Amino acid sequence: DQQVKQNSPSLSVQEGRISILNCDYTNSMFDYFLWYKKYPAEGPTFLISISSIKDKNEDGRFTVFLNKSAKHLSLHIVPSQPGDSAVYFCAASDQGGKLIFGQGTELSVKP
Amino acid sequence: SQTIHQWPATLVQPVGSPLSLECTVEGTSNPNLYWYRQAAGRGLQLLFYSVGIGQISSEVPQNLSASRPQDRQFILSSKKLLLSDSGFYLCAWSSHPVMAEAFFGQGTRLTVV
Secondary structure (H helix, E strand, C coil): CCCEECCCCEEEEECCCCEEEEEEECCCCCCEEEEEEECCCCCCEEEEEEECCCCEEEECCEEEEEECCCCEEEEEECCCCHHHCEEEEEEEECCCCCEEECCCEEEEEEC | CCEEEEECCEEEECCCCCEEEEEEEECCCCCEEEEEEECCCCCEEEEEEEEECCEEEECCCCCCEEEEEECCEEEEEECCCCHHHCEEEEEEEECCCCCCCCEECCCEEEEEC
């Protein structure tokens, strides 16, 4: 049972345009959501997070949107840069300590 | 500042051999600790998490076990490795309770031959 789903395994975007990465979850007990960036053979690095009491959080070029009723969150990167090319994971946690990741979306930003 | 150490970085083990991967965290107390596995081309699968000494939650029944003998030490073990245990293993920690980001170690590439 995949509690956190990223249905797009890959995304290709032109430099300077917006990248939109999507994530869906099924467990209504999740109350904190995070996005991570990962390069091969390295541990993921934290990008941005959002609490379930908010619907938007912005940090520089990165914005995360949360739609609780749809159990959906998205990460917007504007403008996209070639250095943003990596695998992006969304994750969700509950108060019990569980932290579940999606399958990842590989973003490729082309010059 | 907090740091997380995970070793070894790479490991090649024969089928049927035992496994012990160790993870330690410095600079924090009572962290949540996690073990994840990333199989080739796949996502991050949560294997075990722990919210305190001796408290282990298993997400996926399999050939592995975890232990937390000390507050900031998390060990992943197997008595007999299978070929399917190959993958990239990641340890992580977060503040307890979880309302903040988790920080990851550099990972262990395990190849079972």
